[in-house]
Amino acid sequence: MQATTQLFQTASAGECAEILDFWLNECSLDQAPDTQTVQQWQQLFQQRGNKFNRLASLCQQWLNETDSL
Structure with missing residues (x-):
């Protein structure tokens, strides 16, 4: 995940967006990122701002859905 x-x-x-979609929606559960990694990605996208804010929102949505499981 570091790469x-x-x-x-x-x-x-x-x-x-394309890579994030794969990790959040398409990969198998044993390959999926953990919540800490997705939180890190969310912060990174927020820092990048503008077009990346939508990606930060997708991370938050994934985190919300994961918490409800």
Whole structure:
């Protein structure tokens, strides 16, 4: 996950959105990120601002859904 986090620091919003969608919605449960990692991604996207705010919201939605399981 460290490589993904590093990628999120520099990649375009479109590229980040595609990768984030995979990790949050498409990968198997044994490959899925833990809540701490998704919280880190959310903070990173919030810091990047603008187009990345939508991605931070997706992270929050995933965290909310995970908490309710």
